[in-house]
Amino acid sequence: MSGLCQSRLILAILCFIGVRRSALTGKLGSPAFAVYTIAPAGPGRCYQEYKIVANRLTGYGAETVPDRFRHVVGEMTLGSRLPQGGRPRLILAGPRTTLVRAVTLVVALGTTRACAADIGYLAPPGIPAKEFPSPRRPVAPIASLSRSAEEHRDFLDEAGEVARLLELKPGMTVGDIGAGSGYYTVRLSYLVSPNGSVIAQDVMRDYLIELTRRTERLGLTNIIFAMGEPHDPRLPASSLDAAILGHMYHEIAQPYAVLYNLVPALKPGARIGIVDFERPTSKHGTPIELLRCELTAVGYGEIATYQLAGDGGYLAVFVPPQAATRKSPRDIIACTDRDSSR
Numbered sequence: 001m002s003g004l005c006q007s008r009l010i011l012a013i014l015c016f017i018g019v020r021r022s023a024l025t026g027k028l029g030s031p032a033f034a035v036y037t038i039a040p041a042g043p044g045r046c047y048q049e050y051k052i053v054a055n056r057l058t059g060y061g062a063e064t065v066p067d068r069f070r071h072v073v074g075e076m077t078l079g080s081r082l083p084q085g086g087r088p089r090l091i092l093a094g095p096r097t098t099l100v101r102a103v104t105l106v107v108a109l110g111t112t113r114a115c116a117a118d119i120g121y122l123a124p125p126g127i128p129a130k131e132f133p134s135p136r137r138p139v140a141p142i143a144s145l146s147r148s149a150e151e152h153r154d155f156l157d158e159a160g161e162v163a164r165l166l167e168l169k170p171g172m173t174v175g176d177i178g179a180g181s182g183y184y185t186v187r188l189s190y191l192v193s194p195n196g197s198v199i200a201q202d203v204m205r206d207y208l209i210e211l212t213r214r215t216e217r218l219g220l221t222n223i224i225f226a227m228g229e230p231h232d233p234r235l236p237a238s239s240l241d242a243a244i245l246g247h248m249y250h251e252i253a254q255p256y257a258v259l260y261n262l263v264p265a266l267k268p269g270a271r272i273g274i275v276d277f278e279r280p281t282s283k284h285g286t287p288i289e290l291l292r293c294e295l296t297a298v299g300y301g302e303i304a305t306y307q308l309a310g311d312g313g314y315l316a317v318f319v320p321p322q323a324a325t326r327k328s329p330r331d332i333i334a335c336t337d338r339d340s341s342r
Contacts, residue, residue, distance in 0.1 A: 126261035129231035137337030178248035231257035
């Protein structure tokens with residue numbers, strides 16, 4: 001947790017506790033209010049943490065925080081207890097309290113911005129983008145966040161099928177590259193538990209912030225959030241047993257650079273699985289022959305390609321190149337997408 005996040009939290013608590021007790025009215029539970037922090041399990045966790053604290057301080061729709069996340073850092077008991085099973089509620093009134101509400105909300109909003117900065121890169125930069133060829137095919141725009149298709153994907157058991165084909169097991173560390181709304185992140189979190197973890201990586205900070213909120217609501221504690229760059233995942237060396245690129249390869253602006261800079265993060269024997277549709281990249285898919293060409297150009301070796309159930313697309317499984325046989329970035333020759341050149 002950053003010092004800036006801590007200082008903003010302390011300020012919020014002091015602002016609230018500075019209100020005289022006469023400004024507080026209403027029936028309250030025991031304790032009447034408690035200020036909670038959540039023990040972050042990885043970078044970016046303080047975003048949700050301080051949002052919850054602000055809600056509890058101001059009485060604006062406080063969320064339920066799982067007990068295993070709670071650390072009481074301050075509490076005040078006023079009024080009578082609520083009936084067993086009742087939900088404590090803090091009722092604030094008066095101009096003095098209105099001021100505190102405003103101050104606390106401002107502090108909370110500032111904390112949100114500060115804590116968003118805690119979602120950062122997990123590794124030093126790799127080879128810069130200028131060293132690699134640009135793709136000779138269209139790059140699809142990054143899709144907006146949506147979970148509307150998740151029910152259908154679960155009906156097809158997409159995540160389960162991909163996990164079986166990649167031979168994912170409890171205890172592994174899996175990278176969800178281009179995590180987006182977190183379809184794979186959430187489902188793999190359960191699969192690799194209790195000792196495994198998922199590194200949710202994306203180039204869109206707002207997407208990662210939203211994903212932290214989703215995983216907090218689900219009580220998932222084995223997820224690490226990581227910012228990447230369009231040409232570099234920026235993941236720690238030898239950190240991944242497997243990596244999944246789910247329905248996003250066609251959105252990578254610098255595919256040769258990303259694939260090259262991903263290699264150091266893969267452990268010996270690691271595999272990467274790319275899930276996509278057999279359609280032009282401009283239509284949010286990747287023709288399998290184009291995919292094979294681009295990965296082979298960087299030195300990856302194909303293990304197998306599987307047709308997923310229903311309309312789920314395909315899974316292509318590759319192994320990374322050996323360090324001793326890796327090409328120089330300048331020796332990589334970009335592939336041509338025949339479909340887009342017609």
